[in-house]
Amino acid sequence: MTDIDDVLAKLRQFVAARDWSQFHDPKNLAMLLASEAGELVAEYRWVKGDDADAHSQRPEPRARIAAEIADVGIALLLLCDRIGLDLGQAIADKLAANEARYPPDKSRGRPDRPA
Amino acid sequence: MTDIDDVLAKLRQFVAARDWSQFHDPKNLAMLLASEAGELVAEYRWVKGDDADAHSQRPEPRARIAAEIADVGIALLLLCDRIGLDLGQAIADKLAANEARYPPDKSRGRPDRPA
Amino acid sequence: MTDIDDVLAKLRQFVAARDWSQFHDPKNLAMLLASEAGELVAEYRWVKGDDADAHSQRPEPRARIAAEIADVGIALLLLCDRIGLDLGQAIADKLAANEARYPPDKSRGRPDRPA
Amino acid sequence: MTDIDDVLAKLRQFVAARDWSQFHDPKNLAMLLASEAGELVAEYRWVKGDDADAHSQRPEPRARIAAEIADVGIALLLLCDRIGLDLGQAIADKLAANEARYPPDKSRGRPDRPA
Numbered sequence: 001m002t003d004i005d006d007v008l009a010k011l012r013q014f015v016a017a018r019d020w021s022q023f024h025d026p027k028n029l030a031m032l033l034a035s036e037a038g039e040l041v042a043e044y045r046w047v048k049g050d051d052a053d054a055h056s057q058r059p060e061p062r063a064r065i066a067a068e069i070a071d072v073g074i075a076l077l078l079l080c081d082r083i084g085l086d087l088g089q090a091i092a093d094k095l096a097a098n099e100a101r102y103p104p105d106k107s108r109g110r111p112d113r114p115a
Numbered sequence: 116m117t118d119i120d121d122v123l124a125k126l127r128q129f130v131a132a133r134d135w136s137q138f139h140d141p142k143n144l145a146m147l148l149a150s151e152a153g154e155l156v157a158e159y160r161w162v163k164g165d166d167a168d169a170h171s172q173r174p175e176p177r178a179r180i181a182a183e184i185a186d187v188g189i190a191l192l193l194l195c196d197r198i199g200l201d202l203g204q205a206i207a208d209k210l211a212a213n214e215a216r217y218p219p220d221k222s223r224g225r226p227d228r229p230a
Numbered sequence: 231m232t233d234i235d236d237v238l239a240k241l242r243q244f245v246a247a248r249d250w251s252q253f254h255d256p257k258n259l260a261m262l263l264a265s266e267a268g269e270l271v272a273e274y275r276w277v278k279g280d281d282a283d284a285h286s287q288r289p290e291p292r293a294r295i296a297a298e299i300a301d302v303g304i305a306l307l308l309l310c311d312r313i314g315l316d317l318g319q320a321i322a323d324k325l326a327a328n329e330a331r332y333p334p335d336k337s338r339g340r341p342d343r344p345a
Numbered sequence: 346m347t348d349i350d351d352v353l354a355k356l357r358q359f360v361a362a363r364d365w366s367q368f369h370d371p372k373n374l375a376m377l378l379a380s381e382a383g384e385l386v387a388e389y390r391w392v393k394g395d396d397a398d399a400h401s402q403r404p405e406p407r408a409r410i411a412a413e414i415a416d417v418g419i420a421l422l423l424l425c426d427r428i429g430l431d432l433g434q435a436i437a438d439k440l441a442a443n444e445a446r447y448p449p450d451k452s453r454g455r456p457d458r459p460a
Contacts, residue, residue, distance in 0.1 A: 002203030004119050010210050017219040023226045023391050026180075027159040027167035027261075031390035033187065034264045037152035038383015041271075044142040045376035046341040046368050049279050052142035056198040065141075066200055070209035072148065072191055073202055076184065083171040085181055087188055088117030094185035095125050104132040111138045111276040138276050146275035146372075149379045153268015156386075160261035161253050161456040164394050226391040232433030234349050240440055247449040253456045256410075257389040257397035263417065267382035274372040282372035286428040295371075296430055299421065300439035302378065303432055306417055313401040315411055317418050318347030324415035325355055334362040341368045 004087075008077055015078070026083055033075035040068040119202075123192050130193070141198055148190035155183040234317075238307050245308070256313055263305035270298040349432075353422055360423070371428055378420035385413040 080087045162170045195202045310317045425432045
């Protein structure tokens with residue numbers, strides 16, 4: 001994958017050149033992320049589940065989906081950068097917690113937490 | 116930042132051990148992302164904007180916020196992996212498009228697209 | 231349908247008894263709504279589209295879905311009440327606008343806006 | 346408030362004239378609701394909390410906010426109608442449950458559930 005640290009460096013320059021960090025408190029960035037997640041959901045809301053993989057490969061919707069995913073990623077990186085959180089480490093920590101929370105033998109083929 | 120490719124490798128193992136990829140069509144993953152974004156927003160909904168930076172550093176809320184950010188990141192990585200999209204490249208492409216869409220001189224200090 | 235004005239009167243009492251209106255500026259209520267919408271989406275994220283109607287009738291998920299729908303409705307009513315907006319009128323106005331935006335003959339069986 | 350039953354009757358006609366009920370399974374409608382909630386959040390994401398009430402009264406943003414609230418309301422009514430749920434009753438039931446969950450004396454001025 002393209003290195004995220006390089007992307008983050010570009011993102012910081014983009015924000016600095018526009019003096020936008022004044023708007024980027026963590027509360028506002030959480031809202032940005034939710035609104036971009038909403039736009040991503042909109043791309044799939046009328047697509048049948050069985051067709052969602054193929055839909056994601058068709059050039060026109062794929063370009064829109066990639067742009068919405070990027071917007072979500074930008075919001076997520078901005079938030080992590082703002083609060084000084086290492087996204088990769090946070091995910092690794094959560095996965096470790098989920099290993100215990102969802103034991104493979106009790107969770108196999110069941111998408112929700114075992115009772 | 117902790118390398119995202121390493122995290123993605125762990126994430127794939129986690130999903131494979133539970134046979135969860137059957138649930139992870141792109142439509143469902145977009146919904147997962149939206150629901151996790153909603154949980155992240157919930158962490159900030161009663162926090163004043165002026166206090167949101169400090170709130171994000173207090174141990175108890177920070178742990179919850181980090182966990183919610185991780186869940187959003189997991190959903191985002193799962194979706195990118197499912198549709199074969201390079202997240203870092205997608206963000207770099209979107210930033211390049213945004214450079215043209217939001218000219219620095221017309222966008223400085225204005226968070227919305229210039230008319 | 232149970233009268234919404236009666237429900238709103240109860241909701242106002244509930245909020246007043248807890249002195250919660252101090253938290254309910256429109257920005258925070260929009261966040262509340264988004265987080266509740268995320269919880270509703272979570273109820274359907276692993277359900278197949280073909281099974282979503284039947285799922286919504288099964289007692290256990292139905293009770294959770296009804297509770298999440300109610301939470302979304304509460305957030306929506308609180309926001310409308312806060313900014314002095316007549317929800318029913320707003321919907322009627324939007325439907326009238328949509329009548330022009332989505333002409334029946336061009337929109338029949340197509341869920342998105344005609345090009 | 347404008348009667349919601351009247352609005353629902355118009356909404357049913359709108360959908361029927363476009364043959365859109367085929368897209369409106371509960372899963373898709375939950376996604377519609379989440380995407381519309383995201384658009385509503387977008388209206389407030391750069392607004393300061395202290396200015397959110399005044400912002401909601403300025404004609405231009407108010408018109409957009411009213412339209413987004415209407416879209417959320419439409420999605421919510423479509424979902425309730427699809428699964429045969431009385432929205433007003435669901436809200437009344439949830440408020441009754443919340444009365445017990447958030448005792449006034451322990452919840453006064455505290456927006457989160459008492460520990």
